[in-house]
Amino acid sequence: MRKRYPYSVLASVSLSALTLFSAPVLAQEAVSDDTIVVTARRTEERLQDVPISITVFNQQQLSNRNVVTAGELATYTPSLQANGRFGAESTSFSLRGFTQEGQTTPSVAVYFADVVAPRAQGGTTGGNGAGVGAFFDLQNVQVLKGPQGTLFGRNTTGGAVLLVPQKPTGRLEGYVEGSVGNYDLRRFQGVVNVPVLDTLRVRLGVDRQTRDGYLNNISGIGPKDFADVDYTAVRLSVVADLTPNLENYTIVNYGESNTNGFYPKVFTQDLIERDAGAALRAAQIASTRGDYYNVSNGLPNPFQKIKQWSLINTTTWRASDTLTIKNIASYAEFRQKQSANIYGENGYQNGVTNPYYAVAIMPAPGFSNTSQSTFTEEVQVQGRTGNDRFNYQVGGYLELSEPLSGFQTSYSPNQINCTDILAFQCNNTGLRSNGNFQISRSKYRFRNLGVYAQGTFKITDTLSITGGIRYTSDVTSGVGAPTKIFFDTPNVPRFACSNPRPVLDDKTAYTSAQIQANPELCKITRRVASSKPTWLIDVDWKPDEDVLIYAKYARGYRQGSVNVSNYGLETWQPEKVDLYEIGLKSSFDGFVRGTFNIAAFYNDFSNQQLAINTVSCGNVANIPGYTTLFPACAGVSPDDFPAPAQGIGNTGKSRIKGIEIDASLTPFEGLKIDVGYAHLDTKVKSIDTIAIPLGFAQLNPATAQLSRGVYVGGPLSLAPRNKYTVTAAYTLPLDESVGRLTFSATFTHQDSAFGSASSIAFLGNPLAGLTSIDNNNEWLPPQNLLNLNINWNGVAGAPVDLGLFVTNVTKERFHTMTTGASFGWDAAILNQPRMWGARLKYRFGS
Known part of the structure; x- marks a missing residue:
């Protein structure tokens, strides 16, 4: 067992000392450098007034954490997890236990x-996120x-992640930075950054990175x-002052990535794999x-290729001292091609020349796995009364997303032997x-269409109420045309529709040739x-300029959606949270000066979208007596699989409660301590029944149900009970x-957490030797990370910064996600090893 105890104790003591020491001085004078500005309510405000x-990171903090x-952002943010x-x-976010599963709309939106x-x-998670190379030249996250x-x-039901880029300024300035490691x-x-005219400012940035796997x-x-x-x-940003009160801000983003992709490591074998694959x-x-x-x-040629570009235009008209009208329009395209072994198996292992694939995925020749465009248009009206007694926003939002071209x-070869996948040479x-x-x-x-106020x-002067609706x-x-190919004769494909028993008008089946x-x-x-x-009611009390106490109630909503590739489970309805x-x-x-923020919350989560x-x-047809173990499979022909x-x-109702703390201390000049902490207590209260579609094996014989990755009385996935970071x-x-x-x-620590619900196919199935969740390998282990940085800014008075x-540091080893036991083995995504490097930055301009 790895020694984590000393680090955990150190961080716990630091957190406890901070909390106790901060309490007596909360009402003291404001910090002179308390100037963190956020846009959490779509207008610039001091963090402590929202x-x-x-949790906020500036660009230097992001760089220090590499x-x-x-996914790396989630490592250092309490309450935030990454799948x-x-x-x-291709990472998706989970926040406060709200997770994006499969093809659901993100529960945490990225802006x-x-x-x-x-x-x-698409078939795997991709898009809906920060994008390639988004974490450079930012004002904050x-x-x-x-x-x-x-x-x-x-x-969204979970929250939002806002990436705020640096805006062009009126100074001729810039930097170049190189890193090695x-x-x-x-x-x-x-x-x-170039001020072309007094009324025209341009900022151009480039970020290029390579690193071996x-x-x-x-x-x-x-x-x-x-x-x-x-x-x-x-990234190209242009600000044009069309008139003294009319500003146009345009951003063009382009990102491209070409890598070998991810690969899970197979680490245990379950009882379900009893055939020749076990060897x-x-x-x-x-x-x-x-x-x-x-x-x-x-897999002969695994890869992951992503291309994404976007155009964002924001026009702001300051109609008067008390009225601002803003229009935000955007267009973006996302394409991903991915070829991967989803479950990490090597069908060539041990001298096999006719390779076996559990589940692989690759784009068809000339196509993308994922290919989508998105257009958004939003109008905001922000106003206030002359005495600042009443501030308001009203607006409308439109989002249209379309396929870029065709299907x-x-x-995806599935439990089959293939010598040439693209040529359908399988048997x-x-x-x-x-x-x-x-x-x-x-x-x-x-x-998506929305109106709000x-x-x-x-x-x-000290008591305010906020209402929003x-x-x-x-x-x-969704439109789909999923097909499957059988090989009754080796290397001779027979085509069928993925929907069991498709029929013509005269009730005769389609032929393979058709x-x-x-x-x-x-x-x-x-x-x-x-x-x-959806709505919000919030009461704020400011007994002092630098103390804010608030209480709020909010209704959250996440839309339903479709997945036309999942026969029998193609649609689901919205979920809601109070x-x-x-x-x-x-x-x-x-x-001692600093800040101390704490929040306690309770969520009542219903109509939950569960995997x-x-x-x-x-999958189970090779097992002797499988129709007895899985009665739903009795009488089902191979063509109906x-x-x-x-x-x-x-299918779910849950409750989520917890506490979050963000604090910063400067005990004396030169020393700063930042602490973030989150405690989550999640519990599944009930799970509704789902009918078993034709061709599927029920995975929990006691209830004749398809399996979910959660269970009544258990926790939600990706919700560690405790997580903290100390800097x-x-x-x-x-x-x-x-x-x-x-x-x-x-130093960051998070407790063990239940893994992705997508990976628990045989939960509670006696055939797999599993009678409870505690016997499953899908729990993620505790995680501890220690990072060190040295930053020398203004080296010898020159405009040069050096960073190490x-x-x-301690070479901790743990897996960050499991990919599943669906086929008889467990595989996992491994954490990064020790990484080290140096940065040299030269700043120029006024």
Whole structure:
């Protein structure tokens, strides 16, 4: 067992001391440098005046933590988790226990320059996030906790992450920065800001990074490593003052990434794998034991390619001292091509020449796995009365997301032996006799329309009340033509629709030749529409200029959606949450100066969109007596075996309660201590029944149900009970001619957490030897990370900054996500090893 105790005790003592020491000085004088500005309510405000639980990072803090992806941001943010099951650049967020499962709309929306991330819905998580190379040249990143559905464009139940880029200024300035490090890290950043005219300002930035992967591929098949980095990001920002009161702000973003992608490591074998595949998996596990970061790939050409670009235009008209009108319009495109072994198996293992694939995914030739455009339009009117007694916002929001071109198409061999996947050279004569080949064809359209109003009225100089309401109309439609291919004769494909028993008007089945010639014969269309109000009521009391006490109630809502590739589980309805929260924000100055913010919350979560893990009757057909163990499979013919997949159903009710603390202390000149802490207590209160569609095996015989990744009385996924981060930074008292030299250390800890619900296919299935959740490997282990930084700004009085960094100093090893036991083994996404490097930055201009 690894020794984590000393680090945990140190961090716990620091947190306790901070909390106790801060309390007596909350009412003291304001901190002179308390100037953090946020836009959590769509207007610039001091952080300490906003009645929302928020964690904020500036660009230097992001650099010190080596944050370049969404997953790395989550590592250092209490309450925020990342689902990196499909790689660092396909990460989705979980906040306060609200998680995006499968093809649901994100429960945590990501915004860049006030515009929501572009839509994307493919076979794996991708899009809907920060985007490639988004974490450079930022003013700050703000993590807003709790539903933000009143003022923000898209309704969410968990919260929002706001990325605020640096805006062009009126100074000629810029910088170039280079970084080098282990794993052959090479990074270049360059930014130039030019005031072309008094009324025209331009800012151009470039971020280019490459790094070898830290997962060693020992199979000799495919690339030498995985989890590598290779991206380019370009950002052009232009501000034009059309009149003294009319500003136009345009941002053009482009990001491109081309890597080997992710790869899970197989680490245990379950009882369910009783056929010839067991020998393969045992050999694979044995072959990778030499090094923790060894994996064994069997896919000939794995890769992940992402291209994303966006255009954002914001026009602001200050009609008067008390009225501002803003229009925010955007257009974005997202494309992803990914070829990967989802479950980490190597079908070539142990001398096998006819490779077996559990589930692989790759784009069909000439197609993308995911390909979507998104247009948004938002109008805001912000006003106040002359005496500032009443402030208000009203607005409207429109979002239209369309497929870029035709169907997005993926190939996916499923429990089958293939020597040439793209040429359909496959057969069922190897490990299993029930495999098939899936071709997923889909396209989705989203239309989101919202109108909102929110206002704050000062009852007295110290007491205010805020009320907000929003009405949202959401429509999601999907068209799919999923097909599957059988190989009754080796290397001779027979085509069928993925829906069991498709029929013509005369009730005769489509032939293989008909489907091969025209896959759209298998077309299905699904549509989900909903309209819901959301609201907010908040009471603020400021007994002192630097103390804010608030209490609020909010209704959150997340739209329903569709997935046309999941037979029998293609649609799901909206979910809702009622939030009750109280909080304190304070600034203080005196013997010790700093800030102390605390929030306590309770969520009542209903109609919850939960993952439902489906296993085809074909998955268990090799097991003797399987129709007795799985009665739903009795009488089901092989042609009716649908693809195993993850579906979504409105099957849960939960409660979520917790406490969050964000604090900063300066005990004496030169030393600053920042602490963030979150305690989460989540519990599933009930799970509703879901009917078993034709062709699926029920996974919990006691209730004849399809399996979910949660259970009544248990926790929600990705919700560790305790998580905290402590950063201490000391700046040496040196003369300005020497520069500013700062030493800092950041320690983070999070408790063990239940993993992704997508990975618990055999929960409670006696056949797998599992009778309770405690026997499953899907719990994520505790995580501890220690990072060290040295920053020397203004080296010897020159406009040069030097930085040295080390992340995961103690070489902690843990998995951050599991990919599932659906096929008889467990595989996991591994954390980053120790990373170190140096940065050199040259600043120029006025």
